[in-house]
Amino acid sequence: MDLEMTHAGNGENLRDGALSSPSIDDSRVMDLTTRSGVAKTAQRCHRIWPGKPYPLGATWDGKGVNFAIYAEHAEKIELCLFDSVTATTESVRISLKERTHQVWHAYLPDALPGQLYGYRVYGPYDPLNGHRFNPNKLLLDPYAKAIARGLNWDDAVFGYKIGDDKQDLSFDDRDSAAFAPLAAVTDPAFTWGDDRRPNTPLHKTVIYEMHVRGLTQLHPQIPEELRGSYMGLASEPAIKYLQDLGVTAVELLPVHYSLDDRHLLEKGLSNYWGYNTLGYFAPEPTYKSNLNALDAVQEFKTMVRSLHAAGIEVILDVVYNHTAEGSQLGPTLSFRGIDNAAYYRLSPQDQRYCMDFSGCGNSFNLRNPRVLQLIMDSLRYWVTEMHVDGFRFDLASALARELMHVDKLGAFFDIIHQDPILSQVKLIAEPWDLGEGGYQVGNFPVLWSEWNGKYRDVARHFWKGDGGFIAEFATRLCGSSDLYEWSGRRPAASINFITAHDGFTVRDLVSYDHKHNEANQDHNHDGADDNVSWNCGAEGPTDDPEIIAMRERKIRSILASLLISQGVPMLLAGDEFGHTQHGNNNTYCQDNELSWLNWEQNESQQKLLKFVQRMIQIRHQEPVLCRRRFFYDEAMKGADADEIIWLNIDGSEMTDEAWSTDHAKCLGVILVGDSVDIDSHGEVISGSTLLILFNADHGDPIPFTLPSLQNGDQWERLYDTAEEEPDEEGWLVLEADEQYPLQSASLALFRLLPGSEGG
CATH class of the missing domain: 2.60.40.10 (Immunoglobulins)
Structure with missing residues (x-):
């Protein structure tokens, strides 16, 4: 030898x-x-x-x-x-x-x-x-x-x-x-016990996007030595909080081994979000609680096992579109020195340079079968060895570029679709990249769900008070059939979100007209400039009670509309109690109190948290809010009265003319609960009939006539976002044909009482 x-x-x-x-x-x-x-x-x-x-x-x-x-x-x-x-x-x-x-x-x-x-x-x-x-x-x-x-x-x-x-x-x-x-070198041995994946059906999933350190670093009930770590997230206080909130899955910002950019460290900053991966099989070691190098693997597994025991799935945000080695001017740490021409997409005109579809300097060469194998081996490893339940793919369009263009039938998708392991987990795409033709919302193939950027944009416009958006707003509320039904996908293909780690928090969305990223030390040049936000009359903190009341109402309305929409809601960690980043919409480099959740909540924040918990509970209780299939008729027309009816403020059904009114900011909808769906065993799923009223205007209250399906109908109010706290069961019951004073920037949810003739 x-x-x-x-x-x-x-x-x-x-x-x-x-x-x-x-x-x-x-x-x-x-x-x-x-x-x-x-x-x-x-x-x-x-x-x-x-x-x-x-x-x-x-x-x-x-x-x-x-x-x-x-x-x-x-x-x-x-x-x-x-x-x-x-x-x-x-x-x-x-x-x-x-x-x-x-x-x-x-x-x-x-x-x-x-x-x-x-x-x-x-x-x-x-x-x-x-x-x-x-x-x-x-x-x-x-x-x-x-x-x-x-x-x-x-x-x-x-x-x-x-x-x-x-x-x-x-x-x-x-x-x-x-x-x-x-x-x-690791020993894969681990006592999983009776660990089982919760396997929550996608249409019943509520995702909580969070950062391992951000959630746990300041939590006073988590032992100090566990804060900021996988074990902190595995601790009883963290898991109890997630259970009480009602989410079914955590989507963790990247936990693969990543690098802090040199230029950030020189400024006293770091790459907090972790979208700078170097090791696609290794958990980020700075999230371990002890000093032993192998503990990161063991602690990650312990975290997954603990979350599974609580019925909570673990979805990883993964970054396979580029690596931490950056452009040709980056360091030689792994792939570049092992075989630069094999691992990276190089420019056909000049192989000195990497092709860059992410804005981060390079792109993995998925046309090379061995590079494709690395990604698939990594994904399978995290499912089989680490027991995770799914993945959210950062800038997923970059993974589908066979040549220069995005190809939804590319080898990356083909391999996942036929893989007996990966085809069975939750697959979520961020359906865009920075290359030409990279915006691909609605164009990913079956098995895939997508971050629905169109849902985010129209929801922001509507609750900002912009006119002319009610037709598209209605379509997005109903699961965006225009984007997904044509390919055979269902409402769960739409991951609905209004805020995410990248951008304003929900509180900042209603508190700032402009970004305030000075802490990033880039002269406020970084981050998006168009946030579709409104400060309600004052930039940042204010003592004005009217502005404060408007902001609180808008926050409740934004979160309520997210949680009653068809599809899969994704809640940004901290939004449930109004976490603020003080106008910074790009906290990628802020590993500090600006990003970490502050658990010292005032009375207003505690009320908001209670409100969100109640909204999530109602979503779980009402099958009509998380249907497996689209409504039969077009979302905007609703001609099939057996499933959905869209309403004018006088209680009559919406007309084509009403849908096209540019200044319209108010509408209602009835979601009929009888025979709303059929489960996997062929059993009919029935639930309550719900009435939802929306008023995005900022003027006087609008008298909305409650509709009547049959004589004697009664509507029980479940919550009104104009109120600080949700209603107790049976607190307010109204007769059909009564006028309900729908406050500005508010959403009201009613349930048809079972005893009424229409039920």
């Missing part, structure tokens, strides 16, 4: 079985301890076997570790073993001589979980032809399951000489081992 091992510093070459074991300098050894207490050092891994090309990554099989890495254009690869996270260079280099199907591999029978490692890859440094090999740079395994040491920024991690006139065409020969990330 032609397998070579070199001890760094003395140049000794060992061939398996040819030489005896060298002496070990114990002063250089730091034990790496697994959960079972077994210790191992890099210098004791002497035996080297050929190993196998699959699976990729470092795989512990109970007896040893198989190492496999794909690099199509590489000429030589060295596996580098480290004794400790503080080591400035490797203690052992092992030359991988076995190469099968462009995968380099070896098996170390003496290696154990906890072993620290990286790679050095040799090949041409020819940027003009897309190659950026530089063996002076220690590289992170693309399949690393755990990160033992994160990146420490230094000029040495760049493949070219910083400040050189030739920029990235120059070659830097400094060694980066002291600064580069280190991977650790």
